[in-house]
Amino acid sequence: MPCKQYLYFTENNGDLRVMPSYSSVLKMAGTKIVNVHPDNPKKGLLTVMASILLNDPKTGMPVSIMDGSYITAMRTGAAGAVATKYLAREDAITLGVVGAGIQAVYQIAAISKVRKLKSIAVADPNEKAVKTLIKTLEKEGIEVREAKIEEVCGMDILTTTTPVRKPIIKKEWIRPGTHINAIGADAEGKEELEPDILREAK
Ligand SMILES: NC(=O)c1ccc[n+]([C@@H]2O[C@H](COP(=O)([O-])OP(=O)(O)OC[C@H]3O[C@@H](n4cnc5c(N)ncnc54)[C@H](O)[C@@H]3O)[C@@H](O)[C@H]2O)c1
Numbered sequence: 001m002p003c004k005q006y007l008y009f010t011e012n013n014g015d016l017r018v019m020p021s022y023s024s025v026l027k028m029a030g031t032k033i034v035n036v037h038p039d040n041p042k043k044g045l046l047t048v049m050a051s052i053l054l055n056d057p058k059t060g061m062p063v064s065i066m067d068g069s070y071i072t073a074m075r076t077g078a079a080g081a082v083a084t085k086y087l088a089r090e091d092a093i094t095l096g097v098v099g100a101g102i103q104a105v106y107q108i109a110a111i112s113k114v115r116k117l118k119s120i121a122v123a124d125p126n127e128k129a130v131k132t133l134i135k136t137l138e139k140e141g142i143e144v145r146e147a148k149i150e151e152v153c154g155m156d157i158l159t160t161t162t163p164v165r166k167p168i169i170k171k172e173w174i175r176p177g178t179h180i181n182a183i184g185a186d187a188e189g190k191e192e193l194e195p196d197i198l199r200e201a202k
Contacts (some may be wrong), residue, residue, distance in 0.1 A: 006187060013039050015187055022057060029055045032068050036187065038163035047101060048072060077106030080159055080181040085114040088157050088179035093118040096152030098169065099161035099184060100124035100133040107159045107181065112142055121147035121155065160184050160192045167194045
């Protein structure tokens with residue numbers, strides 16, 4: 001799996017990534033093409049939309065073209081949960097999430113499977129996104145409440161899923177022993193955490 005390649009559509013506040021991979025064990029090659037356009041929800045479109053193309057390594061023949069948005073959300077949620085399972089404190093019972101978009105839903109659902117959470121809180125200035133997230137997870141039997149960003153950052157596990165380009169998570173809000181999954185800043189120029197958090201992190 002080579003490093004993903006980026007195209008930056010700076011004038012449109014968006015980018016496109018291409019991610020090829022080949023597994024000789026699975027006998028399959030696949031390429032995911034995925035965008036990130038944070039202004040898309042205002043146009044009634046998702047921020048992240050992916051397609052996956054599978055090719056037969058024997059002949060190179062395309063065998064499937066499929067949606068990749070759901071797989072992306074599931075994979076990213078799973079990555080957050082695996083990191084939490086092995087890196088968060090065993091006794092972590094509270095989860096804070098900054099950003100209430102699509103990835104947040106899957107992060108919460110997946111992390112709920114690796115720790116017995118007593119309290120889940122989310123912060124996002126977008127009221128509609130918060131309401132949608134709370135409703136969606138309610139249907140899965142997961143209770144989430146809205147809270148101020150300072151409170152959310154003080155929880156045992158913190159997950160950030162925003163597309164911001166200037167840090168919004170202040171070091172003074174983070175308690176020692178917090179496990180952080182910072183998943184939003186996944187391209188050049190994106191930054192969610194104050195750099196001192198990373199400097200002092202294990
Ligand atoms: N690390 C990975 O593998 C991975 C995978 C998928 C997406 N992402 C990244 O995750 C981010 C979110 O993706 P998404 O699909 O959930 O997008 P989304 O648009 O559905 O959700 C983003 C949410 O962040 C909120 N937000 C924006 N500024 C905020 C702020 N200052 N404080 C709190 N909330 C704020 C928005 O209101 C929105 O609800 C993007 O940056 C995307 O590139 C990373």
